[in-house]
Amino acid sequence: MKQKYINKYRPYPAVVMPQRSWPDKRIEKAPTWCSVDLRDGNQALIQPMNLEKKLEMFRLITGMGFKEIEVGFPSASEVEYEFTRVLIEQNLIPEDVVIQVLTQAREHLIHKTFESIKGAREVIVHLYNSTSVLQRRTVFRMNRREIVELAVKGAQLLKEEEKKYPETRFRYEYSPESFTGTELEFALEVCERVMEVLQPTKENRLIINLPATVELATPNIYADQIEWFCRNMTDRESAIISLHTHNDRGCAVAATELALMAGGERVEGTLFGNGERTGNVDIVTLALNMFTQGVDPELDLSDINKLIDVYERICRLPVHPRHPYAGELVYTAFSGSHQDAINKGMQAYQDGDSGRWAVPYLPIDPSDVGRTYESIIRINSQSGKGGVAYVMDKDFGFKLPKSMHPEFGNVIQRVTDKEGRELQRREIFKTFEQEYLKIDTPYKLKGFHVAKRHISAEIPESRAEIEATLSIDGRDVEIFAKGNGPLDAFCTALKENITGDFRLTSYHEHALEGGSSANAAAYIEIRYPDGLKAWGIGVDTDIIVASIKAVLSSLNRHSNLKPRK
Numbered sequence: 288m289k290q291k292y293i294n295k296y297r298p299y300p301a302v303v304m305p306q307r308s309w310p311d312k313r314i315e316k317a318p319t320w321c322s323v324d325l326r327d328g329n330q331a332l333i334q335p336m337n338l339e340k341k342l343e344m345f346r347l348i349t350g351m352g353f354k355e356i357e358v359g360f361p362s363a364s365e366v367e368y369e370f371t372r373v374l375i376e377q378n379l380i381p382e383d384v385v386i387q388v389l390t391q392a393r394e395h396l397i398h399k400t401f402e403s404i405k406g407a408r409e410v411i412v413h414l415y416n417s418t419s420v421l422q423r424r425t426v427f428r429m430n431r432r433e434i435v436e437l438a439v440k441g442a443q444l445l446k447e448e449e450k451k452y453p454e455t456r457f458r459y460e461y462s463p464e465s466f467t468g469t470e471l472e473f474a475l476e477v478c479e480r481v482m483e484v485l486q487p488t489k490e491n492r493l494i495i496n497l498p499a500t501v502e503l504a505t506p507n508i509y510a511d512q513i514e515w516f517c518r519n520m521t522d523r524e525s526a527i528i529s530l531h532t533h534n535d536r537g538c539a540v541a542a543t544e545l546a547l548m549a550g551g552e553r554v555e556g557t558l559f560g561n562g563e564r565t566g567n568v569d570i571v572t573l574a575l576n577m578f579t580q581g582v583d584p585e586l587d588l589s590d591i592n593k594l595i596d597v598y599e600r601i602c603r604l605p606v607h608p609r610h611p612y613a614g615e616l617v618y619t620a621f622s623g624s625h626q627d628a629i630n631k632g633m634q635a636y637q638d639g640d641s642g643r644w645a646v647p648y649l650p651i652d653p654s655d656v657g658r659t660y661e662s663i664i665r666i667n668s669q670s671g672k673g674g675v676a677y678v679m680d681k682d683f684g685f686k687l688p689k690s691m692h693p694e695f696g697n698v699i700q701r702v703t704d705k706e707g708r709e710l711q712r713r714e715i716f717k718t719f720e721q722e723y724l725k726i727d728t729p730y731k732l733k734g735f736h737v738a739k740r741h742i743s744a745e746i747p748e749s750r751a752e753i754e755a756t757l758s759i760d761g762r763d764v765e766i767f768a769k770g771n772g773p774l775d776a777f778c779t780a781l782k783e784n785i786t787g788d789f790r791l792t793s794y795h796e797h798a799l800e801g802g803s804s805a806n807a808a809a810y811i812e813i814r815y816p817d818g819l820k821a822w823g824i825g826v827d828t829d830i831i832v833a834s835i836k837a838v839l840s841s842l843n844r845h846s847n848l849k850p851r852k
């Protein structure tokens with residue numbers, strides 16, 4: 288970026304308000320949500336929705352619990368008009384939902400808008416005209432007085448049209464479009480003049496929508512503007528202050544949150560932030576931000592994958608893989624320390640009884656939005672032993688002893704370094720099988736028999752005698768020995784006849800559940816006279832045989848794979 292161009296831009300003026308109160312406020316309840324997916328979202332699509340798609344989107348958002356829905360700009364196109372008619376004529380609007388229609392403050396457009404809503408039970412007619420300094424000068428070439436007259440005329444036309452449709456309950460919304468580019472006292476003046484015409488009451492309040500049509504400044508300034516506006520209104524109680532932000536600086540969610548603290552009561556936005564340019568505020572993020580603070584957002588987001596599917600198909604826009612709460616990768620940790628912390632945090636959460644979610648790196652329980660734990664940890668070269676152990680446990684039921692995690696983590700690390708890509712879960716399991724379960728050279732178990740077992744009340748230790756047949760480099764060898772138990776006897780037989788000395792340093796076992804046909808796994812760590820240590824694993828329906836296999840697995844790994852210390 289060239290320095291000389293910096294003079295093209297100037298800083299946005301601050302709002303003078305020494306005793307702003309919003310910084311100390313909190314969001315404690317959900318606002319009234321108004322979805323503008325079918326209007327502001329739709330008008331920004333490369334290929335706007337046809338009638339069927341609009342209907343599908345309408346069903347999706349009513350299903351989520353939106354009670355106010357801007358269904359379109361009926362005077363703008365045939366589809367918009369037709370869609371409004373279909374909703375009304377086919378009685379598709381749920382009892383507790385109110386549709387909203389947008390119109391500019393222009394006579395023929397207002398007239399057509401009212402025609403489109405004939406027969407509706409209740410409607411919000413949303414009137415707007417731009418009031419900003421820039422648009423007054425460059426688009427309208429009107430002074431302040433003329434802009435006020437334009438808005439007042441629009442409001443008067445609403446009142447006139449209303450008389451033709453006595454069967455409908457009308458509510459109104461007025462937007463000084465480009466509010467954030469308008470002098471505050473002028474925006475207030477226009478709104479109050481419109482209020483004078485529409486005569487709202489405490490019982491039938493006018494929605495005053497204060498849009499950041501283009502996001503021009505930091506979110507605190509928008510909050511100041513909202514607080515200033517609320518404080519200075521003559522009749523605050525007859526208005527519902529509505530927020531409508533865009534995301535030009537990437538702060539629409541933050542701006543809306545601060546503005547809610549500043550007095551906003553209603554929010555217009557879209558799913559996943561679709562909308563003009565960088566989009567409207569993303570209601571999914573806003574609502575789930577509230578949810579993570581223990582505030583009921585009063586929207587159903589429990590099946591976020593369904594929302595994504597329908598949204599992507601209808602809007603032909605992808606949801607970014609890192610989109611808050613929704614992206615494909617947001618419940619996934621690749622890096623080792625994150626995996627380790629999530630793994631431990633999940634365990635602590637499952638063991639705990641407070642019911643409060645507290646898992647490092649995961650601000651929300653994925654299952655609350657219909658996502659599963661399985662996809663949380665994925666393995667690539669950035670991953671660590673904890674993540675690998677998590678996958679072995681959650682996907683395959685192998686609870687690797689903690690002291691074994693580094694060894695298998697290193698095995699997987701060598702594969703990911705070599706492949707240079709993410710490993711699929713079945714590839715991790717295949718590596719595990721080859722490394723521990725299928726390794727059978729030089730020693731392969733051909734037969735194992737516990738010849739005698741003796742347990743006596745008088746003798747403290749039990750005794751056992753075993754016979755086993757091993758194939759060693761293709762040659763069958765029979766061994767016999769006595770010991771404290773079958774495992775001890777087997778190790779004695781090996782040491783005396785085949786391998787020389789070694790020492791068992793760790794032993795773990797557990798039942799295997801789920802898809803495995805075997806039902807027990809044994810993990811044995813052996814220290815060898817050369818100072819090396821190696822884990823071995825055995826799986827069998829008989830836990831004794833599983834432990835025998837685990838010993839051979841370790842011996843084979845020690846012989847073949849040069850395990851590290």
Ligand SMILES: CC(=O)SCCNC(=O)CCNC(=O)[C@H](O)C(C)(C)COP(=O)(O)OP(=O)(O)OC[C@H]1O[C@@H](n2cnc3c(N)ncnc32)[C@H](O)[C@@H]1OP(=O)(O)O
Nearest residue numbers: 327330360362363364391392393415416417426427464500
């Ligand atoms: C910030 C927002 O998202 S606002 C919503 C914007 N959405 C849309 O515009 C989508 C649909 N719009 C349309 O299809 C068209 O613009 C229509 C049907 C509304 C109007 O169509 P047209 O009149 O043919 O075209 P166009 O929009 O270019 O009209 C511009 C004229 O309207 C005037 N105008 C624009 N906004 C307003 C307004 N709110 N009130 C009064 N006049 C307005 C302009 O000054 C301009 O006047 P001019 O012709 O004397 O120069």
Ligand SMILES: CC(C)C(=O)C(=O)O
Nearest residue numbers: 415462464465498500
């Ligand atoms: C019509 C108005 C509310 C609008 O869409 C905007 O200002 O972005």
